[in-house]
Amino acid sequence: MTQLLEVSGVSVTFDGFRAINNLSFNIGPAELRAIIGPNGAGKTTFMDIVTGKTRPDEGKVLWGDRLQSLLAMSEAQIARAGVGRKFQRPTVFEDQTVADNLMMALKAARGPLAVLFWSPKPADHARVAELATEVGLGDALGRKSGELSHGQKQWLEIGMLLAQEPKLLLVDEPAAGMTLAEREHTTRLLVDLAKTRAVVVVEHDMEFVRRLNCKVTVLHEGSVLAEGTLDHVTRNPQVIDVYLGRSER
């Protein structure tokens, strides 16, 4: 099977500290993958590398059928190529309405001139309303997103991610601050999305990962410790030692 994203031999050092150490990671075009690992394992840094925020010292990050190198591209170019990202802390534009946030994320031309002369068609308004309903913000379209609760901001950010229609979604701790019902909704949404695109989920919560029912990659000290089904990795003595044994949550 051809891969959508191929990360190989990547290392990053912050002031002498190796946050990512010879990491390799592959994901196919329609696959759900969970990444787990103790605090400071390098999960967020891994996403930073793929999205172009952090440049690795060495290694390769290849994208798509044409094996394009993401390392030569800017954050915006990578996003336009089809990598969407949800941050650990919800980051939405608090000063703008839910509708404005979604409209900005909606897949469309991104250049300044194109955006200047762009005006929303009825289909765009409909799509925004549909997305808002999907993430439970259907009647909050006109509200400033700063007024939303933490969980609602998480949802709005997920909605913005969907609006971008990415080929690969990187989702950092989506369930943080959500109620049980919301978590279940998120699980269903992510599993659903992974039918048509690649989804990488970073999560601490084992129950959440179990419900995702997918291949799991365990990160530790910047490299892959184990990979396989959740049952497989949780039986791995090394994993038990570094992660499950010590930082049971």
Place this chain on the structure above:
Amino acid sequence: MTRTYLSRNPSVLWFLLILSGFTLGVTLLSQAYGVAFLSTSFIKTLGMTLCLCLVALAMDLIWGYAGILSLGHMAFFALGGYMIGMWLMYARTEAIVITALSNEALPATAQEIQNGIAAQIFGVVGASELPPVWLFAHSLPLQLLLVVLVPGLLALIFGWLAFRSRVTGVYLSILTQAMTLALALYLFQNDSGLRGNNGLSGLQNIPGLDGVSQDRVSVWFLWASAFALGLGYLLVAWVVSGKFGSVIRAIRDDEARVRFLGYSVEGYKLFVFTLTAIIAAIAGALYYPQAGIINPAELAPIASIYLAVWVAIGGRGRLYGAVIGAAFVSLLSSWFTGGRAPSINLGFYTINWVDWWLILLGLSFVGVTLFAPKGIGGLVDLWQGLRTPDRKGADLGPGDGSLLEKEAKK
């Protein structure tokens, strides 16, 4: 979405109405077209104030909306003035030289006229040849093109260098100050080709309008300035109203996040920087013929800082705020510094406003920043009963989103 643009943006309509009313009122009070209640020099002041409002609009777009505190936009304003000033001076000198030479026995050759013009204009700096930058000064259309092109290109190149290396915040402000300072120092030199510290003068005499009195010309310029301000307002209001406006406000609030949405932040900044530089240049091209003179002191770094102060006092992030700030502060400033404000005698000390005005301005700036961050424009919110949270600068932390709701109910 069937509502028209103006009905969705009532403040634009209000602004245009007030501007037209103002222009009409001033016209009716002018010497040339009305009851001669306002002096010609005051009408010039009002016309120039409209130009300052236009450049404040540009400042609000780049600072209030896109969050880039440029402290160099008055350089573009002055460059626009220089570009139009070159034609004004050339064409007028040409007329004088031709009249002078017509007394000679032989008709003057083109070369003689050219030399005469060069000697007239550059005698003061000890040169007798037209510098290459005056190549197009004989032609109004070309020089008008340069009003847009020269500041536009400078902004494009400067912005490209600065934004590409992701210079932001205070560093960018300092860089823009350095730009305007460097330009001013360059223009101060006699061999800069723009008459050094003499600058360009006699710009109020419009070539071809010799028979028309300044009373009339001043009103015409007021109309032109009001027209430019109206158009500029429409343009900027349109730019900030749609998705483009959303994106630049998003860049102001969290530019890293905007990148992950796929927008090239640098491209947007460069676009806004260049667009606002061009608006500033057009404002300058209308301002200096009314001022009559331009010299390198107009590019002093402090001029651009004043511009930011006007916008801050008027209320940045709303267009009419910038206009109100520029009009209010610059008119007040000319009142205080013009020696018309009565001195205050405290017995032991006399407050002379010419000296104290700047201190008053500085204090109001600090006061506005601390106590009324929305500036004068905030009064409109007060009047409309809008309330914004008083969070004392504290962030809305995760989970505290509902804070805004509580605050609104207060």
